[in-house]
Amino acid sequence: MAFDVSELTALLDGPHAEVRAMVRQGLRPHAGLLRDSYELPRDEFRERVKDALLELAKTGQTGLGFPVEYGGQGDVGASIAAFETLALGDLSVLVKSGVQFGLFGGAILHLGTKGHHDTYLADVVAGRVLGCFAMTEHGHGSNVAALKTVARYDAETQEFVITTTEVDAYKDYIGNAARHGELAVVFAQLEVAGEGRGVHAFVVPIREDGEPAAGVRIEDDGHKLGLNGVDNGRIWFDGVRVPRTALLNRFADVTEAGEYVSSIESASRRFFTMLGTLVQGRVSVGGAGLTAAKVGLAIAITYANRRRQFEAASEDAEQLLLDYGMHQRRLLPLLARTYALHFAQDEVRAALHDVFSGANDGDLARRELEARAAGQKALATWHATRTIQECREACGGAGYLAANRFAALKADTDVFTTFEGDNHVLLQLVAKGLLTDYAGEFEDMNQLDLVRFVAGLAVETVIEKTQVHKLLERVRDALPGSGDEEPPVRDSDYHLAMLRFREEHMLAGAARRLKRGIDGGMNAGEVFSRVQDHVIGAARAHVERTVLEANVAAVRALPEGGLRAALEQLCDLHALSVIEADRAWFMEHGRLTIQRSKAITREINDLCRAVRPHAQHLVDAFAIPTELLAAEDLVGG
């Protein structure tokens, strides 16, 4: 073996190795949940999941991000690492945990103040109080600013009156709502003295002694594609009264005198500041998606390394699936990309930790983190969907049996591309940051404002005002001009320069098209619609670049040796696969000759053959406990 598997596991586990080991151990006794998820009736499974959650809460592993005084460890990075690792097990437990500790508990922690913390957090962390995060409505998911639930302040009683005002304004898809939630953090349009103040969050009791509270109506969302251990539901509010202190008042408050006050002047900036505290959820979901992809790859690659079908290399013995060129092409670039996204996730998790621990906080750091988290979540969850699908197909009919895990992996992760922000909407957010260089005003902008902002700049300024500017220098340094000798195909600096060039060019192009549309007299909405796929493509190119940079940096930080050599191969396989997938674009933009494009494809085939002997070690290094790998049929002794 070219490297030691445990050495690679240690690298992947990184600074949170201890936490990850604890979570892995903690999951083993709950491995039966994997079977319960498809064998138990829905109601029973929901109870099993709740019970498992409460047991895990007792170990402390689900509350690591909360302050010590409420039972946590004040370690955000560790809490994300724990969540990522928890995704090795049943994903209903994971998502219910995310709802309780990440969304519900996180909202109280980040949007509330000491009174709220003292009242709720110890109980939340211990699981003594279960709660919901009631933001999404049936009519509005992505467009949170347009929510229709209203919280009117009644100065006389010093209460807020919460009401579902329109037919599609009920809260929907809310985890913990259908059965277990007692409290909900409810997002509603605040009205004080007849004036609308935008979306704010309130702690509202929704259930007492197991029954909906007065004025609250709850419906079960019923069966879902996956995650049926989570009790998602709908909530209607009919004039529900909560005290003035129910407002989570870190960024805005209503005084005893009935006056609205806020430390943030701009209403929309205030709104985005509140949403920004939820960035943790996106980092968590992206990481969990990667874990699920790892489980899928561990099963499919182990199987392909055992299963023989058809005489191919000899008349006498059937050939291992993984020795077929096509099978390598199907699985190994996905494995390489999983590693790349893993290293990028390490960076995003660390950035989150630095912002929330105060080590590197500030407006710009927060905005950059939000964009980074949004982009990483989008790419990681799409990758999970694609990878698990390919792995299922690569395991044939056996992959279709629930016992072999793909059923749940596919079904449970499917919504990852949607919740915590629809991936396309998230990439638009990334693009907005890039196009405005995270200008102070950027958070205030809706799609129309963005178009007008970009259109309002002079053409040169478009480039200078965007992130492109900073990239250009680096690209010029590293990417050889057409006259120079070409760098080797396997050269990380070359790969990075290619991705930087693409990002710069797509961003500038999108900006020019937005500007040209407006200058040509077109309606801003029409302009946006026409340029939308270009804008989203530019954002994606940006995220791809950050992912590759993280991968290259992680590999370069390793000492010379077998492990580094193996990960360099894998990094090259990933980088070249990204370039190959978009090689048409590079040719269209003069950055790839026909010969070189073909050479890249050949190199990928060579790299697949080079990685193939390490493939088993590369998935073994994920250190997935046997009980959780399950799939006895596919990977069992």
Next chain:
Amino acid sequence: MAFDVSELTALLDGPHAEVRAMVRQGLRPHAGLLRDSYELPRDEFRERVKDALLELAKTGQTGLGFPVEYGGQGDVGASIAAFETLALGDLSVLVKSGVQFGLFGGAILHLGTKGHHDTYLADVVAGRVLGCFAMTEHGHGSNVAALKTVARYDAETQEFVITTTEVDAYKDYIGNAARHGELAVVFAQLEVAGEGRGVHAFVVPIREDGEPAAGVRIEDDGHKLGLNGVDNGRIWFDGVRVPRTALLNRFADVTEAGEYVSSIESASRRFFTMLGTLVQGRVSVGGAGLTAAKVGLAIAITYANRRRQFEAASEDAEQLLLDYGMHQRRLLPLLARTYALHFAQDEVRAALHDVFSGANDGDLARRELEARAAGQKALATWHATRTIQECREACGGAGYLAANRFAALKADTDVFTTFEGDNHVLLQLVAKGLLTDYAGEFEDMNQLDLVRFVAGLAVETVIEKTQVHKLLERVRDALPGSGDEEPPVRDSDYHLAMLRFREEHMLAGAARRLKRGIDGGMNAGEVFSRVQDHVIGAARAHVERTVLEANVAAVRALPEGGLRAALEQLCDLHALSVIEADRAWFMEHGRLTIQRSKAITREINDLCRAVRPHAQHLVDAFAIPTELLAAEDLVGG
């Protein structure tokens, strides 16, 4: 409206409009199954599905392909059309119907002779006897020739003795096995007087009075990713004795004197002839996948035409999802491709009908049909998986609720890419036919033989002996040389010439690489492994060409008018999307300039905007009964 929806429905329903209307009507009372599929416990749902199947059988619609004397109508084309339409409803009913009437009944019809027909078919068609198609084993799925179940002929008692000989030789994933099947058509290695005669099929009772027959052991495959209304299971045989007449003896028999006789001399030719009769299953699954894609698109496009999110075109009103450029890009090319595959399916269904009705039978016609059916099945089912996934994501969180149909659509169709032949294996079959020009010997070849066959030809002969030769003439006629003026971007002849050129070039290239590998002294298996993705790519290019040809032909057959204009747009959108997806290849091979490649992308965007106003009509024309569209939340009044 540019055209009349009912006119388009009539075009899509084609010659089988009456049958399709009957099946649509017949499904309406069973719409409740869509809900039962996720609300009932598995055992109850299986019974519900069986009951629905038996009710449908009474109407005659599930037996149209059987001879009149056994209760059918002797109309293969109609039976496929009925099956395709049945896929509008719950897919467990569909697949159980496919097992009973297509696979089990079809095997008796096509592999058996009059004695078997008289004994079984009337009961099979009426659903009085339910059966299994026991081909796949745990250890061997794609490689059927390597099955390990043995049927040894006992001359003394004139019986076959059926035995599961190895630990992974049990039959697996067998529909109807776990619960309802009384008989099974069992594929086993026939041994007569100590001599192995290859795989043959036998009718074997596996259950009596609801209990496994003597010597038969049955296990339930348990929960699956989808299709949980079908009782898949495992079967072991321990010296099970069946009379000599249990052999389905159309192509080979054992005489009373204990002598093996066959009308087909070559053992492997005999084997492929037997498998060839199962082509109907592949045509059926491909068609069913398309129907499922249509349901997904009908829901997602209707939703996108109602759902508003974000102010984009104006500050006052949110914009319809389908007016966003990105949303059009996500859904409309998939809609266009669904239409293209629909017209291709019409051709494959008609070819199947002609072969099996004797209107156009013969060795070459059968081989070409087999290849066509294999290719169409692969592309149609991959398209279904991709389309349903995109539609689910395009419906956001609502798409994740089981009530809105995507849960079952996704889960149930997921195995379509695997069963009735793994898609990659099917494309290899297509390639084999193309590379050998369906030579008589082609059916005898395994992967190694294929490599050697191609390597054994002179280079020029490689091209002449392949299908490429026939294509070349047409390509030269239609594709302008680089010196000529370029044809308009929207020109079907140009699109066809591009796809023909790609096919020819990829096929010839694959052949050359195979030959070069062997000539260079490489092991045939290693050569195959290295060229495998090229071989499969060539097959895919071939199928893409046949799909586009079918689409263009169908549109050209229409009278001038609004409908034809709309379908021309759609056909262009499909053709250009296919070219765009592989535009790197066309540039690499000198068939696309950079400017033209970019022009194609722009044209696709324009076409998306042009198709958008018709999008609703284009899905309404699928004529999906409201009860089956379900998804009240997404498409309801």
